[in-house]
Structure formats: structure tokens, C-alpha cells
Amino acid sequence: MLCVTMNDIPGWEIQRVCGEVFGVTVRSRNAFSQMGAGFKSLVGGELQGMTKNVIDSRNEAMLRLFAEAQARGGNALIAMRFDTTELGGNWSEICAYGTAVVAIPVTEAAKQTAVQLGYGRPAESPSQLPPTGSEQSAFGQPTGAQSQYPVHSGYPAQPGQTYPGPQ
Numbered sequence: 001m002l003c004v005t006m007n008d009i010p011g012w013e014i015q016r017v018c019g020e021v022f023g024v025t026v027r028s029r030n031a032f033s034q035m036g037a038g039f040k041s042l043v044g045g046e047l048q049g050m051t052k053n054v055i056d057s058r059n060e061a062m063l064r065l066f067a068e069a070q071a072r073g074g075n076a077l078i079a080m081r082f083d084t085t086e087l088g089g090n091w092s093e094i095c096a097y098g099t100a101v102v103a104i105p106v107t108e109a110a111k112q113t114a115v116q117l118g119y120g121r122p123a124e125s126p127s128q129l130p131p132t133g134s135e136q137s138a139f140g141q142p143t144g145a146q147s148q149y150p151v152h153s154g155y156p157a158q159p160g161q162t163y164p165g166p167q
Contacts, residue, residue, distance in 0.1 A: 002076040011110030012103040018072040022097035023064025061096035074100030
């Protein structure tokens with residue numbers, strides 16, 4: 001899924017706003033990582049256990065955000081942000097939020113990006129497609145009122161991490 005922190009997507013036309021969406025995860029802190037972080041803070045340097053926890057938490061919130069945007073009929077997210085809140089001293093809430101939209105590429109550069117993100121790729125088999133009663137053009141543009149929109153995570157994978165590909 002195309003996801004940007006901007007309020008628009010250069011080269012893309014936003015045809016419909018599907019609404020505000022969010023993905024939330026609440027995580028407890030690992031006591032062993034916190035003890036190691038406490039010792040590490042005495043000498044300085046990166047707190048690798050804590051960094052991994054933050055990355056994992058943000059990735060989980062992003063995946064939930066993408067699923068919610070897709071469920072609302074969006075194929076892109078604009079104005080994406082993160083918010084964190086500490087709960088009870090040992091728990092943290094991580095929230096990814098933004099606006100789900102239906103966007104289509106209108107410039108050649110945007111169309112090239114769409115192809116790179118997997119928009120418009122044919123499904124592996126017709127049985128994987130939900131019944132829509134309508135067709136799509138090459139970039140997920142509806143030719144009927146009830147089209148489904150292809151999505152792709154668009155979020156760069158961390159080493160050893162995978163994200164959903166084109167649907």
C-alpha cells in the first residue's frame with residue numbers, strides 16, 4: 001500500500017477519501033532488555049534490544065493500519081503519523097494513523113511507481129479475487145462502482161522482516 005506522511009501524493013489524483021484509520025499495539029517492556037539497557041546506559045551506545053522492540057512495535061501498528069485502510073476500500077494512506085503513550089509504567093501504546101484514500105496515478109512517474117508497488121498486477125488465479133461485479137484498469141482504477149483496489153505494503157522491509165506484497 002502506498003503510504004506517505006504528506007497530505008497529498010504528487011502525481012496521483014485522490015478520487016475518494018475513505019476516512020481516518022489507525023493501527024494500535026500495546027507492548028510490555030521486556031524486563032531483561034530493560035536491565036541490559038540500564039547497564040548499557042552507564043557506558044553509552046545503542047540499546048539494541050530496545051531498538052528492536054520499537055521497530056517490531058511500529059511494524060505491527062503499520063500492518064494493522066494497512067489492513068484497516070484496505071478494509072475501508074483504500075489503496076493508499078496520506079498524512080500517516082505515529083503516536084506513542086506510556087501506560088502504567090511498563091506498557092507502551094504505539095498507534096499508527098492516517099487517512100485512507102483511493103488514489104490513481106496520473107503522471108508517467110506515478111504510473112511507474114504504481115507498477116513498482118504492484119498495482120495492476122494480475123491476480124494469480126481468479127478464485128483469489130473477491131466478487132465485485134466490475135472490472136479494473138491497469139492501475140486499480142475502477143471501471144465500475146464496486147471495484148476492489150490492489151494494495152501493497154509500500155513500507156521498506158527491515159533485514160529479516162517481510163511485509164505483505166500485492167494482494
